[in-house]
Amino acid sequence: MAISDDDLIHLRRAVALAREAAESGDGPFGSVLVDAGGVERFADRNREQSTGDATRHPELEIARWAVANLTPDERAAATVYTSGEHCAMCSAAHAWVGLGRIAYVASAEQIAGWRQSEGSAPSAVAPLPITTIAPGLTVDGPVDELVPDVRALIVRAVRQG
Numbered sequence: 001m002a003i004s005d006d007d008l009i010h011l012r013r014a015v016a017l018a019r020e021a022a023e024s025g026d027g028p029f030g031s032v033l034v035d036a037g038g039v040e041r042f043a044d045r046n047r048e049q050s051t052g053d054a055t056r057h058p059e060l061e062i063a064r065w066a067v068a069n070l071t072p073d074e075r076a077a078a079t080v081y082t083s084g085e086h087c088a089m090c091s092a093a094h095a096w097v098g099l100g101r102i103a104y105v106a107s108a109e110q111i112a113g114w115r116q117s118e119g120s121a122p123s124a125v126a127p128l129p130i131t132t133i134a135p136g137l138t139v140d141g142p143v144d145e146l147v148p149d150v151r152a153l154i155v156r157a158v159r160q161g
């Protein structure tokens, strides 16, 4: 599926949440759940540092919120927009709860590469593509025009340690 103008609006919102997370000292990641009617229903950002819980990824919070608040049909028709491609944990959660399409700005591979070139040790979790974890999902990304914004947030976060 191509990235539409509406997709870009929601992806920019995800990047704004990533920026908000970074400004609070958390990992620079943000995500938004949009229903079939194009309405934002839930949004969150990374909260790893502020909670001390490395599983506090916005995509996992979205999966949990969706189970509590949406029917299976609504979940399947929803789209999750995210600044960085879902990690393996969040890809699995997204698939287990039956959420629909994912659109991301920067890929896990891109993010891992930027971190590595800044001298970061490899992540504890392999940066696998979403579709390696959940082959049935519809996934769009990277979105080139927003990639520099996400790259800048990642690089700054690594440099600030």
Ligand code: ZN
Pocket (backbone or CB within 6 Å): 057, 059, 060, 086, 087, 088, 089, 090, 091
């Ligand atoms: Zn994750």
